[in-house]
Amino acid sequence: MSTDTPPLVQNASKILAEFASQLQYEDIPLEVVERMKMCMLDSIGCCLHGVTLPWTKLVEDMAMGEGATPVASIFGTSHKTSVGNAALVNGTAGHAFEFDDMHKESILHPGSIAIPVLIALVEKLGKVTGKDFLTAMVSGYEIGARVGNAASIQLFFDGFHPQGTSGVFVGAAAAGRMLNFSPTVMLDCLGIAGSQAGGLMAAQEGAMVKRFHSGRAAQSGIYSAFLAQKGLTGISNVLEAGYGGYLSTYSSSPKPDRLLSGLGEVWESGQVGFKPYACVTSIHSSLDALLAIMKSNQLKPDDIVRIDVGLSPMTFTHCAWEYKAQGVTAAQMNLYFNMASVAFDGVLFTEQYSSEKLADPKLQSFMQKVHAYVDADIESMGVAYRHASRVKVTTNKGEVFLQEILDRRGSPENPLSKHDIQFKFRNVVSGILGESQINQMIQLVDRMEELTDLAPIIALLTSK
Known part of the structure; x- marks a missing residue:
């Protein structure tokens, strides 16, 4: 050129x-x-x-x-x-x-x-x-x-x-x-x-x-x-x-x-x-699919012998690489760690990425049950479905459960509500802002178009 x-x-x-x-x-x-x-x-x-x-x-x-x-x-x-x-x-x-x-x-x-x-x-x-x-x-x-x-x-x-x-x-x-x-x-x-x-x-x-x-x-x-x-x-x-x-x-x-x-x-x-989990967006559908199977069939981690996860090519490349305990970033970006962590805890927030959890032998063992692959059907749907997932769980009793999620929770196609975002905000800033400050921030942002001055928001952002 x-x-x-x-x-x-x-x-x-x-x-x-x-x-x-x-x-x-x-x-x-x-x-x-x-x-x-x-x-x-x-x-x-x-x-x-x-x-x-x-x-x-x-x-x-x-x-x-x-x-x-x-x-x-x-x-x-x-x-x-x-x-x-x-x-x-x-x-x-x-x-x-x-x-x-x-x-x-x-x-x-x-x-x-x-x-x-x-x-x-x-x-x-x-x-x-x-x-x-x-x-x-x-x-x-x-x-x-x-x-x-x-x-x-x-x-x-x-x-x-x-x-x-x-x-x-x-x-x-x-x-x-x-x-x-x-x-x-x-x-x-x-x-x-x-x-x-x-x-x-x-x-x-x-x-x-x-x-x-x-x-x-x-x-x-x-x-x-x-x-x-x-x-x-x-x-x-x-x-x-x-x-x-x-x-x-x-x-x-x-x-x-x-x-x-x-x-x-x-x-x-x-x-x-928006994100309901504190990890890479691409695997949220896989996490929700696993939790849905476990909840509806009352499964515990020890009941599971294998998890097959069908992904788009992008998500497979992005997240399905061999996990090594080398820091929080690697854990948050990795399919295997997060599938194991959510299977045990049901949520993914700050506690799930503590230094103890990153190298937890219990999670390391569970990761061996997770097998990811590029799903041809998901691939054929194109990049609009790069967050889609098909999860198959096999139990120690020989039972097989399937769950497909095409649009991840929190996406525009499967949205979180204003209430959900406010609930997430309260949890994310708990211990950083006081309850009255949290309420003030929610109210101020909710009526942003009415504000003639953002000084009250700046004050809350810089309060200590």
């Missing part, structure tokens, strides 16, 4: 920049507004819990050690640092425990990028309305998801972590809209962001750095916006350039038509789902 290689699609970066910069609150469907409020509450909970974890603390220590001008807060603390560093730490926190929201097609967790970016900017700017916040949030979700859709699942198969790669566009578009960029400046903002994309999928097998990919995407969004604001120019055809563009570089089989398909009519931000 060379620099004169034709673009994958004409003017996509320019059109998306215009959309992101010109989006108004009144343009957003009510159901998308409601979804964004659920995403905001869910993301705040993930960030507040994540900032307490050791890998986030390492990033916080580095950021605070730089002695940057204290403008924006590190959630759950009284510490302040620069806008970019706050987004780095809080973005890492949002993705720190595999509990953040999920857009299936793009394989993105946009909330753990957009919320840290926007809260940091609110602290810099001062008074911001709830409507303006939600509008910027939708801009980030829409642009990031469309970029991820266009990169396709192949980006993952090529070894890149979508959160750190496509995720930069979530942060950049959200920041640019919050700063009221013109289409020209927004285009520079996106064009700068594309050069900062990065994140390798090998991080899922034990490295703490996987969480950091989200923080860097958030920080890169801030840097892109601030640099564009100062006049630094970005790649004007960053997404569609035939040589050296985002899609042509990061994905060996992109779908460039997904960048603009249904823009302004089909809302990708309305297709975001």
Whole structure:
């Protein structure tokens, strides 16, 4: 290829920049507004819990050690640092425990990028309305998801972590809209962001750095916006350039038509789902299928001699690798560990990833009963069903039980309710916020569009 290689699609970066910069609150469907409020509450909970974890603390220590001008807060603390560093730490926190929201097609967790970016900017700017916040949030979700859709699942198969790669566009578009960029400046903002994309999928097998990919995407969004604001120019055809563009570089089989398909009519931000388990989204259907079989047939772990798990090719590659006790990340990303853990405990939250559990001989033994394979029927359904699962349990009495789940619980097709998200939030931040603070946060976020100032939310996020 060379620099004169034709673009994958004409003017996509320019059109998306215009959309992101010109989006108004009144343009957003009510159901998308409601979804964004659920995403905001869910993301705040993930960030507040994540900032307490050791890998986030390492990033916080580095950021605070730089002695940057204290403008924006590190959630759950009284510490302040620069806008970019706050987004780095809080973005890492949002993705720190595999509990953040999920857009299936793009394989993105946009909330753990957009919320840290926007809260940091609110602290810099001062008074911001709830409507303006939600509008910027939708801009980030829409642009990031469309970029991820266009990169396709192949980006993952090529070894890149979508959160750190496509995720930069979530942060950049959200920041640019919050700063009221013109289409020209927004285009520079996106064009700068594309050069900062990065994140390798090998991080899922034990490295703490996987969480950091989200923080860097958030920080890169801030840097892109601030640099564009100062006049630094970005790649004007960053997404569609035939040589050296985002899609042509990061994905060996992109779908460039997904960048603009249904823009302004089909809302990708309305297709975001939520996680009921603190582990990789791809295996949630398998976990629910196993629990359904065990509950309906009153089975205990010792009653089971074999579990066959049919998966999509993506989920098999993503999660069905040999488990080794090498840290929380590896446990949360691994099918075998989580199937064993949920069989014994029935839930997957913080306690299931303690250091004692990661190498528990009881779980190690149970994992030998789990056998994963690529299910041809699921594969034939296409990427829309990459989270689908077929589970077959064989008991020590020779009984065989089958359970198929095509749409995971928490997905838009099988959604969690507002009450479910509020229940999850209460549990995630228990011990971090007091009961009255939890109630206040739920009420404030639930009426975001009425708020003329986000100061009460900032106060709760930084109370200690």
